Structure formats: structure tokens, C-alpha cells
Amino acid sequence: MTSIILRTATRYMFPPLLVFSIYILLRGHHYPGGGFVGGLFAGSAFALYTLAFDVADARRLIRIDPRDITAAGLAAALLSGIPPLFTDHAFLTGTWWEVPLFSGATMDIGTPLIFDIGVYLVVFGVLLTLVFVLGEEE
Amino acid sequence: MTLLPALPIMIPLAGAVLCMLLRKSVVLQKAIALATSGILLLTAVCLMVHTRTGTIAVMHVGHWQAPFGITLAVDMLSCVMLLLTGLLAVGISFYACFDLDQPRMQFGFFPLMLILLMGVNGAFVTGDLFNLYVWFEVLLTASFILLALGGERPQLEGSVKYVALNLLSSALFLAGIGILYGMAGTLNLAELAVVVQQGERGGLVTMVAVMFLMAFGIKAGMFPLYFWLPASYPTPPIVVTALFSGLLTKVGVYSLIRVFTLVFSTDPEFLHGLILVGAGLTMLSGVLAAAAQFEMRKILAVHIVSQIGYIVMGLGLFTQLALTGTIFYLIHIMIVKTNLFLVAGAVNRIKGTYELKKLGGLYKEKPGLSILFIISAMSLAGVPPLSGFFAKLALIIAGLRQEAWLIVGVALGVSLLTLYSMTKIWSYVFWEPAPEPLPDLNPMPSGKWIMFLLPMIGFTILTIGIGVFAGPIFDYADAAAGQLMNPQGYIDAVLGGGG
Amino acid sequence: MEVLLAIVIGVLYGGGLYLMMRRNLIQLIIGLGLLSHGANLLIFTAGGLRKGGAPILAEGEKAFAALPSDPLPQALILTAIVISFAVTAFALVLFLRTYEVVGTDDVDELKETDT
Numbered sequence: 175m176t177s178i179i180l181r182t183a184t185r186y187m188f189p190p191l192l193v194f195s196i197y198i199l200l201r202g203h204h205y206p207g208g209g210f211v212g213g214l215f216a217g218s219a220f221a222l223y224t225l226a227f228d229v230a231d232a233r234r235l236i237r238i239d240p241r242d243i244t245a246a247g248l249a250a251a252l253l254s255g256i257p258p259l260f261t262d263h264a265f266l267t268g269t270w271w272e273v274p275l276f277s278g279a280t281m282d283i284g285t286p287l288i289f290d291i292g293v294y295l296v297v298f299g300v301l302l303t304l305v306f307v308l309g310e311e312e
Numbered sequence: 313m314t315l316l317p318a319l320p321i322m323i324p325l326a327g328a329v330l331c332m333l334l335r336k337s338v339v340l341q342k343a344i345a346l347a348t349s350g351i352l353l354l355t356a357v358c359l360m361v362h363t364r365t366g367t368i369a370v371m372h373v374g375h376w377q378a379p380f381g382i383t384l385a386v387d388m389l390s391c392v393m394l395l396l397t398g399l400l401a402v403g404i405s406f407y408a409c410f411d412l413d414q415p416r417m418q419f420g421f422f423p424l425m426l427i428l429l430m431g432v433n434g435a436f437v438t439g440d441l442f443n444l445y446v447w448f449e450v451l452l453t454a455s456f457i458l459l460a461l462g463g464e465r466p467q468l469e470g471s472v473k474y475v476a477l478n479l480l481s482s483a484l485f486l487a488g489i490g491i492l493y494g495m496a497g498t499l500n501l502a503e504l505a506v507v508v509q510q511g512e513r514g515g516l517v518t519m520v521a522v523m524f525l526m527a528f529g530i531k532a533g534m535f536p537l538y539f540w541l542p543a544s545y546p547t548p549p550i551v552v553t554a555l556f557s558g559l560l561t562k563v564g565v566y567s568l569i570r571v572f573t574l575v576f577s578t579d580p581e582f583l584h585g586l587i588l589v590g591a592g593l594t595m596l597s598g599v600l601a602a603a604a605q606f607e608m609r610k611i612l613a614v615h616i617v618s619q620i621g622y623i624v625m626g627l628g629l630f631t632q633l634a635l636t637g638t639i640f641y642l643i644h645i646m647i648v649k650t651n652l653f654l655v656a657g658a659v660n661r662i663k664g665t666y667e668l669k670k671l672g673g674l675y676k677e678k679p680g681l682s683i684l685f686i687i688s689a690m691s692l693a694g695v696p697p698l699s700g701f702f703a704k705l706a707l708i709i710a711g712l713r714q715e716a717w718l719i720v721g722v723a724l725g726v727s728l729l730t731l732y733s734m735t736k737i738w739s740y741v742f743w744e745p746a747p748e749p750l751p752d753l754n755p756m757p758s759g760k761w762i763m764f765l766l767p768m769i770g771f772t773i774l775t776i777g778i779g780v781f782a783g784p785i786f787d788y789a790d791a792a793a794g795q796l797m798n799p800q801g802y803i804d805a806v807l808g809g810g811g
Numbered sequence: 812m813e814v815l816l817a818i819v820i821g822v823l824y825g826g827g828l829y830l831m832m833r834r835n836l837i838q839l840i841i842g843l844g845l846l847s848h849g850a851n852l853l854i855f856t857a858g859g860l861r862k863g864g865a866p867i868l869a870e871g872e873k874a875f876a877a878l879p880s881d882p883l884p885q886a887l888i889l890t891a892i893v894i895s896f897a898v899t900a901f902a903l904v905l906f907l908r909t910y911e912v913v914g915t916d917d918v919d920e921l922k923e924t925d926t
Contacts, residue, residue: 204867210893245332252325255318258375265318267375304900442887449894453901460905468909469921472836475902479843480831482898486850486891493884494857 177226184226191219199294200287209290213297221305229309232302240302247295254288316362317371317384319355320394320433324348328426338417345405345422352429353398360391366791368805370439378439378806379500385439385806388792392639393436393566396646399774400558401429403767407654408551410764411661416461416549424461425555428454435563439806441492441499444567445485448531452478455560458552459544470544477540481530488523495520502806504575505799511578521576521583525590528571532564534624535594538617542601545616546609546666550657553609557616558650562642565623569638572627573796580630588628592722595621599729608656608666608741611733612649615692618726619645622707625719629710635793637706640786644699644778648691651771655685658768659741664753668737672746682742684768689734691775694727699778702786816856823849836906836916840899847895851888858884 195215202208224232258267270284327348334340362369369386372378386394405425412421431451438444456478460471493499495516496507508517530537541561545553568587576583598618605611623645626638658681659674660666675682691698704727711720756764778785795801823845830842863880910916 241332241335245329248325248332249329252322252329255322259315262314264372264375265315265322266373300897304904307904442890446890446894449898453898456898456901456905460908463908463912465912466923468905468912469923471905472909472918472921475898475905476831476839476843479898479902480846483827483843483846483850486847487853489887490850490854490857490884493854493887494859499887 180226184222188219188223191222192216195219195294199290202290203286209293210297212290213294214301216294216298217301217305220302224305224309229306232309233306236302240299240306242299243295244299244303247292247297247299249292250295251289251292254285254292257285314371316355316359317369317386317437318373320352320359320397320437321430323351323355324426324430324433328423328430331423331426332420335418335420335423338414341417341422342405342409345426346402346409348426349398349401349405349429352433353395353402356391356394356398359386360395363388363391364788366795366801368795368802370805379498379503382443383439383500383502383806384437385502385802386437387795387802388788389566389569389639389796390436392643392789392792393562394433396643397429397432397436397559400555400646400650401425403650403654403771404551404555404558407554407657407764407767410760411657412549412551413462419461421458421461421551424454424458427451428458428555428559432559432563436566439501441489441501441504441571445482445489448485448563448567449482451560451563452482455556458555459548461548461552464547466547470547473540474544477530477537481527481537484523484530485527488520488527491516491520491523500806501570501574502803505803506807508575508578514579517576518579518582521572521579522586524571524576525568525583525587528564528568529590530564531561532568532624533561533594533617533620534590535597535617535621538594538598538620541617542610542614545613546607550609550653550660553613554650554653554657557613557653558646561616561620562646565620565642568624569627569635569796573630573635574799574802577630577799584628584630586628587624588716588719591621591625591628592719593621594618594624595722595726599726599733602733603729603736606668606740608659608668608671608737609653610666611668611737612652612656615730615733616649618730619649619692621726622704622723625723626707626710628719629707629714629716631710631714632790632793632797633706633713634710635796636786636789637703637710639789639792640706641703643785643789644691644703644775647771647774647778648688648700651688651768651775652685652692654768654771655681655688658764661754661764662752663750665750668740670747670750671741672744673742673749675742677752680765681768684765684772685742686738687772688775689738691779693731693734695731697779697782699775699782702779702782706786812860813856816852816860820849820852820856823852834918836910836918839918840902840906843902844895844899847891851891854884854888854891858887 195212198207198215199209199212220232220236223235255266258269259265268284268286270282272280273283274280327344330344331341359369363386371384373382373384408421428451431447431454434447434450435444438447456471456475459474460467489499495513496504498504498507526537533541545556572583595618598614598621601614602611602618605614623638623641626634626641656666662678663671665671687698691700694700694704704723708720708723711723827842827845827849830838830845858881861880863878866879866882913921
């Protein structure tokens with residue numbers, strides 16, 4: 175598959191897809207979206223890249239082995255359950271911290287976000303492993 | 313200790329993550345797998361101490377109270393299963409370190425085994441039906457890959473059958489969950505029990521119960537749904553077979569026990585009668601199929617089926633004594649069966665085959681291994697004073713008290729046939745001289761040989777121990793069965809807030 | 812609406828089971844997919860069909876103005892879809908390998924382990 179149209183389109187589509195995947199991930203706390211969909215978006219960006227170029231190129235682009243990404247995601251999801259234990263709550267209870275930003279503004283960062291990032295990474299990693307394995311099969 | 317019920321899930325997950333990150337180093341993976349299994353065993357012991365007086369350890373994950381959130385609830389039955397899982401995990405990961413080939417270990421045997429353990433433990437601790445489905449899928453996915461790992465032809469063929477039938481069972485399970493949710497508006501096991509006890513939708517409940525019986529029956533390997541088992545279990549390396557035989561079908565059985573004592577206990581005449589018929593046929597067909605086999609792994613694999621029949625028989629009789637027998641039988645069979653597979657693996661390691669007709673004379677060469685085999689085999693057949701004898705005794709007394717003559721007759725007859733199968737292996741493999749002498753393929757130095765045998769020695773001592781200390785273990789099983797027969801305690805513990 | 816969905820579910824189950832018995836690996840996998848779709852739709856239908864908004868209270872509200880739709884069946888289905896996605900992907904790879912090693916896609920030919 176070496177279509178020049180696909181290649182050119184992929185070059186332009188690739189960065190917005192990745193940015194959009196992160197937008198979907200962050201949006202997920204209150205609105206439709208979240209780690210799973212976000213991870214699928216990011217994964218499809220790389221799948222598209224794999225289709226347009228080939229598996230070796232995609233692997234070079236991502237540098238990290240997708241299995242490491244999966245493991246990191248699982249670790250993030252597991253660790254996100256730990257903080258509430260220190261305040262004597264059940265495992266995985268949502269815990270929030272106020273993070274001060276510039277000039278008095280604050281932002282809430284919580285364990286559900288960390289869990290969602292974990293999901294994002296797991297989905298991303300698994301999807302990439304799958305795409306690469308199936309792509310290298312031929 | 314509010315965290316305790318979640319630990320059996322978290323620990324293997326952490327171990328699996330570490331193994332995945334360190335997948336270049338097999339040595340480190342071995343160490344992690346062993347350490348994780350050890351910690352798992354310790355956790356199970358802690359939980360056992362915590363719940364020994366009959367308290368049920370409950371945890372509402374994420375602080376979402378039941379019935380809205382996912383609840384983890386550990387009663388005495390769950391504890392027994394967790395403890396056995398821990399024991400098997402230690403033994404099997406130890407054995408794997410010596411027996412499994414390098415490529416499979418590099419390709420991720422250990423992380424997969426740990427994920428499998430996570431799924432199994434999750435199924436044992438969860439108090440939510442949909443969560444049970446999720447854990448089933450976790451352990452199934454891990455088992456699919458473990459089964460196919462290596463990609464030899466018989467393995468792939470076995471995997472296709474295994475995957476297809478288990479996915480069918482999952483679809484049934486899911487459909488049952490859907491109907492149950494539509495009917496009761498909840499999937500929390502404790503609340504389901506309350507809703508079903510009110511008994512407004514009797515016929516529908518019975519129908520859904522039969523769907524669950526089919527779904528779990530496929531996973532447990534009950535008659536007539538067990539055909540995937542002899543086709544797939546003997547194909548992978550023996551460590552994987554031992555792991556599966558110890559844990560997978562037992563998760564199916566555990567789910568049957570949990571669901572049919574807690575939720576579907578309103579129509580015992582039909583449902584438990586059906587289970588009893590299934591149990592009898594399971595025992596019989598398993599043992600008859602074994603009689604026709606002349607390959608060690610296959611004989612043992614079809615014997616899993618016949619043993620499942622015994623376990624389910626206690627559930628079908630549905631009295632406290634019968635359930636005590638079932639729990640005792642689970643304790644006995646998980647250890648003994650796994651041990652027999654490990655011994656078969658050792659035989660294969662020495663002689664390079666599982667065929668009875670090629671093997672022979674091992675008693676002369678390896679008397680230690682032979683003794684390990686004969687103790688487990690006799691225990692499986694139910695020879696006193698080993699663990700199997702007391703397990704069968706409890707079930708048969710329970711059957712006699714219920715005046716269920718037929719099933720008692722079948723159980724006794726199958727026991728004899730089991731003895732026949734085991735003596736067949738004994739005489740072909742160990743006692744009689746080999747038709748053609750086979751060379752020792754794997755001369756290990758005696759130090760390493762002892763290490764290799766260590767898990768088997770451990771399991772054998774446990775088998776004898778269960779027989780010797782049958783009294784206290786029987787008391788514990790009795791208490792656990794008491795909890796199952798009076799589900800009000802479980803319901804109160806889950807729905808009573810707290811956590 | 813329930814009747815319509817019930818018919819669709821029935822067709823999915825029927826088609827799925829029919830394909831599973833066709834003894835062809837690819838049809839087997841499509842059949843399994845149809846079965847899981849049928850089960851998902853069954854959850855959706857049994858969970859109660861009702862038009863309603865998202866069950867999220869706006870700021871300051873204490874109760875819902877109109878009865879919201881039940882989010883749980885959707886959550887269950889989403890989970891089940893994700894699981895069946897992963898499992899189907901694995902099954903595809905497995906069946907591909909089997910086809911390469913055994914050289915046939917007829918399930919009846921997979922009998923080396925039978926005796």
C-alpha cells in the first residue's frame with residue numbers, strides 16, 4: 175500500500191489526530207469521551223500511519239515498545255487506586271488535589287484522571303501491538 | 313484492614329506489570345512470579361484469619377456503596393479458594409522455573425500466568441455478577457494465550473475448540489445477566505438474592521438459572537458440555553495443563569456454588585435436581601472416557617471431568633453436609649489433580665513420552681517419583697486415610713441421608729473405576745518393565761532433581777496432611793457450608809453499609 | 812419497539828448459531844461476533860427502553876425534572892463490547908495461525924487431538 179494520496183493525507187492528519195485524542199481523554203470526565211476512546215483515537219492515528227507507510231516506520235516513529243506502554247498504563251491504573259488509602263478510604267475512591275496555577279488560579283487534579291490516563295495508555299499499547307503483529311504477519 | 317479483599321487482585325496485577333516491564337530478563341521474571349505467588353499465599357492466610365469466625369470481609373470499591381458500586385465480599389468459601397490458588401501458584405511457578413522451555417518464558421508465560429491468577433482471584437472475591445463476567449473474561453483471555461503459546465499444531469487445534477466454546481459460554485452468561493438485570497434491576501449478588509427470594513417471577517428466574525447453569529457448566533466441564541476439555545487440556549506444556557486443571561474449571565464450579573446457593577435457591581427441586589442428574593452423568597462419562605485412553609495426560613484430563621461430577625454432586629444434594637463435602641472435595645482435588653499432572657510432566661521429562669504403552673519400569677529407576685504418584689493416585693481414587701477418602705465419604709453420607717440411592721451408587725462405582733484408571737497408569741508406567749527400554753533423556757544432578765520434585769513433594773505432603781487433619785479441615789468446611797446455606801449473613805454484610 | 816428489537820435479537824442469535832455450525836473458521840468467528848452483538852442488544856432491551864436525558868444533575872438541582880434513562884445497561888454493554896473486541900482480535904490471530912499451520916479452514920479437519 176503505497177498510495178501517495180494516503181501518505182500525504184496521513185502527514186496532515188497525524189498530528190491533529192493525536193491532539194484530538196488528548197482532548198477526548200481530558201474531556202471524558204464530564205462529557206462523552208475518556209481514556210478508552212482517546213486511546214483508540216491515538217491508536218488509529220498510528221494504525222493509519224502503519225497503513226500509509228509500513229510497520230517498521232511506525233515502530234521507528236513511536237520508539238517505545240507498545241508492550242511497555244501497556245504495562246505503564248496498567249501501572250498507572252493500579253497506582254491511581256492507592257492515594258485514597260492514606261486517607262482511610264476504600265481502594266479506588268476518587269481523591270482530588272488542588273494544584274495552584276499562575277496568579278491565584280487553581281486546578282483540580284484527581285485520581286480518576288490518572289486512572290483514565292492509564293486506560294488511554296493500555297488501549298493505545300494493546301491496539302498498537304495488535305496492528306504491528308498483524309502488519310508484520312504478511 | 314479495609315484493603316484486604318482487594319489485595320488478591322492487586323498483587324498479581326502488580327506482579328504482571330513488573331514482569332511485562334522486565335520481559336528481557338527471564339531470571340527476574342521467575343523471581344517476581346515466585347515472590348508474587350508467595351505474597352498471594354500470605355494474603356490468603358491473612359484473609360483466612362480475618363474471616364475464620366464467620367465475619368465476611370466486605371469492600372466497596374471506590375467508596376460506592378452496594379448495590380450501586382462493585383462490592384468485593386470474601387466469605388469462608390472464597391477464602392478457601394484463595395488459599396488454594398495461592399498454594400497452586402507457588403507450586404506451579406516453582407515447577408515452571410525448572411521445566412518450561414526458554415522461548416515460552418521469554419514470550420511472557422509469567423505475566424500471563426499472573427494475569428490469569430488475577431482473573432481467578434477476582435472471580436473468587438467479587439460480589440457482583442457483571443464483575444464476575446469481567447473476571448471470567450480476564451482469565452479466559454489469559455488462558456487462550458497460554459494455551460496457544462508456542463503455536464504447535466495440536467495446541468492450535470485445541471485452542472480453536474477451547475476459544476469457540478468458551479466464547480459461546482460467555483455469550484450465554486452475558487444474555488443471562490441481561491435478562492436478570494431487566495427483571496431485578498440490580499446485579500449485586502446480595503441484592504439479587506433479596507429480589508429473587510420475594511419470588512414474584514418464579515418461571516423467569518428458573519429459566520435464567522438454567523442459562524447460568526449452561527454457561528458455568530461449559531466452563532466447569534459438566535456433562536454434556538465438556539467436550540472442549542479433553543480436546544484442549546492435553547495439548548500445551550504440562551505446567552499450563554496443571555495450572556488450568558487446578559484453577560479454571562474450579563472457577564466455573566465456584567461460580568455455580570455461589571450463584572446456586574445465594575441467588576437461585578428458590579426452586580431446589582427442579583434446579584438442584586437438574587444439577588444432580590448432570591453430576592451423575594458427568595462422573596460416569598468422564599471415568600468411562602478415561603478407561604479407553606492410553607495417554608497419561610489424556611487420562612488425567614478426562615478424569616478432571618469425572619471429578620467435577622463429585623464436586624457438583626454436593627451442590628445438587630443441597631444440604632449442609634453435602635456442601636461441606638463439596639468444599640472438602642475442592643480442597644482435595646485442586647491439590648491432588650495438579651500434583652498428578654506435575655508428576656506426569658516429570659515422567660515426560662525423563663522419558664520424553666506420555667504414552668502408557670511405551671513407558672515402563674519407572675519404579676526401579678525413580679522410586680521417589682513413583683511414591684509421589686501412587687500417593688496422589690490413591691488419594692484421587694479415595695483410598696483411606698488420604699484426602700480423597702474423607703471428601704468422598706462426606707458426599708456419600710450426605711447422599712444416603714437424602715436417600716438419593718442412585719447418585720450414591722454412581723459415585724461409588726465411579727470411585728472404583730477411578731481406582732482402575734490409576735492402577736492402569738501405575739502398572740504400565742511404573743511397575744511393569746518397558747517394552748523397549750527408553751533412555752533417561754534428562755539426567756539431572758541429584759540436587760537439581762530434588763528441587764524439581766519439591767513442589768510435588770509439597771503437594772503430596774499436603775494430600776497426606778488433609779487426610780491426617782481431616783477433622784479440623786472438615787470443621788472449617790462445615791462452617792463455610794453453613795454460611796452458604798444461610799445466605800442472610802452474606803446479604804447483611806454486603807448491603808448493611810459500612811466498608 | 813421491544814417487539815422489533817426482540818426480532819432483531821432473535822435473528823442475530825439465529826444467524827450467529829447458524830454460522831458457528833458452518834465448520835469454517837472465518838464463519839465461526841463472524842458467528843461468535845453476531846452472538847455477542849445479540850447478547851449486548853438483549854441487555855439493552857431488557858434494561859428497559861426509555862427516552863430520557865443523561866442522569867447527571869445540573870448545578871443546584873436536587874432532583875431530575877424528567878426521568879433520566881438508565882445508564883447502567885449502556886455501561887455494561889460498553890464493557891462487553893470492549894471485551895469482545897479484544898477477544899475477537901485474539902481469535903482472528905489464532906485462527907490465522909491455525910490456518911497457516913494446519914493448512915485448512917475446515918473445523919472438521921482439526922482432529923489431530925481426537926482419539
